[in-house]
Amino acid sequence: xxxxxxxxxxxxxxxxxxxxxxxxxxxxxxxxxxxxxxxxxxxxxxxxxxxxxxxxxxxxxxxxxxxxxxxxxxxxxxxxxxxxxxxxxxxxxxxxxxxxxxxxxxxxxxxx
Amino acid sequence: xxxxxxxxxxxxxxxxxxxxxxxxxxxxxxxxxxxxxxxxxxxxxxxxxxxxxxxxxxxxxxxxxxxxxxxxxxxxxxxxxxxxxxxxxxxxxxxxxxxxxxxxxxxxxxxx
Numbered sequence: 006x007x008x009x010x011x012x013x014x015x016x017x018x019x020x021x022x023x024x025x026x027x028x029x030x031x032x033x034x035x036x037x038x039x040x041x042x043x044x045x046x047x048x049x050x051x052x053x054x055x056x057x058x059x060x061x062x063x064x065x066x067x068x069x070x071x072x073x074x075x076x077x078x079x080x081x082x083x084x085x086x087x088x089x090x091x092x093x094x095x096x097x098x099x100x101x102x103x104x105x106x107x108x109x110x111x112x113x114x115x116x117x
Numbered sequence: 118x119x120x121x122x123x124x125x126x127x128x129x130x131x132x133x134x135x136x137x138x139x140x141x142x143x144x145x146x147x148x149x150x151x152x153x154x155x156x157x158x159x160x161x162x163x164x165x166x167x168x169x170x171x172x173x174x175x176x177x178x179x180x181x182x183x184x185x186x187x188x189x190x191x192x193x194x195x196x197x198x199x200x201x202x203x204x205x206x207x208x209x210x211x212x213x214x215x216x217x218x219x220x221x222x223x224x225x226x227x228x229x
Binding site: 009011036038040047048050053055060061063095097099104105106107108109110111113 | 149151153158159160161162163166168207215216217218219220221222
């Protein structure tokens with residue numbers, strides 16, 4: 006059974022640009038969550054989608070947005086990038102019987 | 118609001134010694150508790166989880182944790198660590214599976 010797949014693994018962008026990250030959940034999982042990990046703030050919840058609807062949202066500015074498609078794949082978009090957006094972005098899927106979230110390997114975003 | 122406190126940011130230990138990584142949580146409602154491990158440049162891997170039932174939970178790689186409701190703790194233990202256990206360990210809490218609240222992490226460094 007394939008795990009959670011995040012693409013790309015690494016990205017370098019310039020301030021002011023926008024970026025789109027992709028996440029393919031485990032087959033059959035309908036919930037996809039996104040987290041930002043930085044040395045200063047640790048792991049912070051961005052948002053969660055279930056059946057194409059955003060169910061939960063963390064305390065991030067509106068520059069951070071996401072969506073989920075009918076096949077449960079999810080994308081996360083960050084517009085007008087700032088240096089502080091440099092982070093590891095992790096996607097997690099859930100929906101099995103064990104209640105746990107399964108994480109992808111993450112996308113390392115560097116803003117220069 | 119829920120929160121998680123990992124009391125030690127770093128824990129150095131010699132190989133084959135026992136280790137305990139401490140985690141305390143605060144919540145006014147029943148929660149699910151998890152321990153995740155993160156190796157360098159990787160995502161999060163679930164070590165173990167507490168949902169209900171027996172307060173002693175066994176996980177992968179020889180780790181176990183004990184849920185103590187009166188002390189609101191969920192400490193992680195291993196009787197004998199290996200060099201390969203060197204990693205960052207995160208305690209997390211959730212009321213459901215949609216939004217995990219993470220602690221700040223504990224860096225376990227195992228020395229030969």
